[in-house]
Amino acid sequence: MSLPIIDISPFLSPDEGDNRAARRATSAALHAACLQFGFFYLDLSAFVSPTVPEELSELARTFFHLPQEEKDKLSLSLQDNARGYARLKENVTNGKADNHEGLDFYKPVVNPDKTKPLWGENVYPTLPGFREKYEAWVEKMKALGLIVSKPMALGLGMTPDEVKDLLSLVDDSFWVMRAIGYPPLPDDHDGFSCGAHKDYGCLTFLYADPTPSALQVFLKDGVVPSSVVSNLALPAEQGDEEGIWINADPIPNCVVCNIGEMWEIWTNGMYKSTLHRVIHRSRNYRVPFFFEPNFDALIQPLAAVKRIQGSAPEKKPVVYGEFLMGKVSGNFAGGKGKYDD
């Protein structure tokens, strides 16, 4: 049982000739993957050289091996409580400390003011090449976000004008990038490397180290046939929901991609943002990139979705920046973590 692999290469070359059919196939495959799982792999062989994410992981390794007092100089508490370094177990999900440390970056803002949540400045380690390589990755992932948004829009049957409108909501993405350091999760640890959560933006692109069984995805009952479920070893339940946890092990040349809550609103719940968690039994370094809407974007159910669903009750629209602020300031002030509801 493995999540689908989507080939984005037809969207890297012009919309002509044989490529048209290939584009339609990619869009249909994405639509099916979003309907069924909300999680899939994107094959980036034609887009990213495999050495680039390895370099990022290596730089993260070097940073997280620095003495604690060096890392604390970049503490997010010295910034805007969002940008910067969070110590091991500083983030809490579902009331339990996450067994990871992290370094977070957000889209730079005009007139930064670190007394306002999210509105400070990114802090980069002074390690040679760190800033350049991570900033280059931001550019690559922003481009990927725009590329993948197209087949997603086409998979929903959007018209060319609707596609343009959708892209205008993400063309100045208020992105987030994290470098995460996972030490091995001790057997007696009361919690996870990263507790079960949904991502809240549009699309997460996770460059994952090759450790198997670390990232786990919750599939509710009925998503996969029971003949498949009986072959899976992980225990079932999540809160009061019945389902299974499956491993989303890394595949060479692919990023793991999942959809966030903004796609859930755009599709009026047709695509679900899927719960996931991390249980990392070895030491490693991973770099998720969160491709989010523009800060001021109004996110509401799409006309194309209304055509599919008819007159279903509609999810409430949100302005992405307000939604994010509510989440971040409420959670940090209330002692909750960045992923808590």
Ligand SMILES: O=C(O)CCC(=O)C(=O)O
């Ligand atoms: O490290 C991973 O495998 C996933 C991390 C994650 O889910 C997140 O940071 O939102």
Ligand SMILES: [Fe+2]
């Ligand atoms: Fe996540």
